[in-house]
Amino acid sequence: MEQRPATKEEYQRKINILVEYINNHLSETIDLDMLAEMSGFSPWHFHRIVKAFLGENIGAFIVRMRVETAARLLRYSDMSVQEISWRVGYDVPSSLSKAFKLFYGISPNNYRKNKDYIIMRPVEVRHDLNIETEVKEYPDRQIAYVRLSGAYMTLDFCGAWQKLWAFVKEQNLYSEGIEHICIYHDDPKVTEPDKLRTYVCLVLPKTAEPKGEVGVKQLPAAKYLIFRYKGSYEHLKSVYDTIYLHLIPESGYRPLDAPGYEKYLNNPVNTAPEELVTEIHIPIE
The missing domain is CATH 1.10.10.60 (Homeodomain-like)
Structure with missing residues (x-):
């Protein structure tokens, strides 16, 4: 053979x-x-x-x-x-x-x-951010992903999305309900920038098979605490710090030992930075 x-x-x-x-x-x-x-x-x-x-x-x-x-x-x-x-x-x-x-x-x-001991970068809490909160349960979902490594602001997100949409076209996977999400597996406060791991993903209703650098996996069913933020991506670090230091403790929910993800509700290519809407999904017990 x-x-x-x-x-x-x-x-x-x-x-x-x-x-x-x-x-x-x-x-x-x-x-x-x-x-x-x-x-x-x-x-x-x-x-x-x-x-x-x-x-x-x-x-x-x-x-x-x-x-x-x-x-x-x-x-x-x-x-x-x-x-x-x-x-x-x-x-x-x-x-x-x-x-x-x-x-x-x-x-x-x-x-x-020592809550003041910061391994990497200092905390940036802001109370003026436009953040809404809700809780939602999701069933098992399938994602196709491209794995990237490095500091978040240096990654080729556009190139990863292009590879994923080429994958969708090649396997005839287009349908209603496809979502753009990113799973961030590391906390930049405890991981060196060049080692940060990001999965750029599409949530796909149709069954897919992995090919090359495009992986396919399941997001298990879970309940999520969702924080909907409207504003520029440049403030997302402050959004996360505010969520983890104030909003999650005040919510009464306990996060699961599993990574959350960001869901993007509009396109930064044709949307003003202050109009961008990002949902941060944190899995909870």
């Missing part, structure tokens, strides 16, 4: 599979040999290929995912340090504490107690 030559798109599809697996199994022992087998890459080249696509070796990527997840849980949940340690794959809190100190120069307990 003639073997099809490997392409960059095929490599990206395999990297997407690995990243999804790691995200969903942080609480477990992740065997690197098993990841190499799962990827289908040659064992000889596995580590170099992954490092080229992720910008760091696979072991460092897993450790960083665990420590950054722990930082978010310490700041935004009431789980004990021991529970968080188990949740991110450490058998005992001392192991998490050692890794946490190496990354951030502070212990998990001290970070939780």
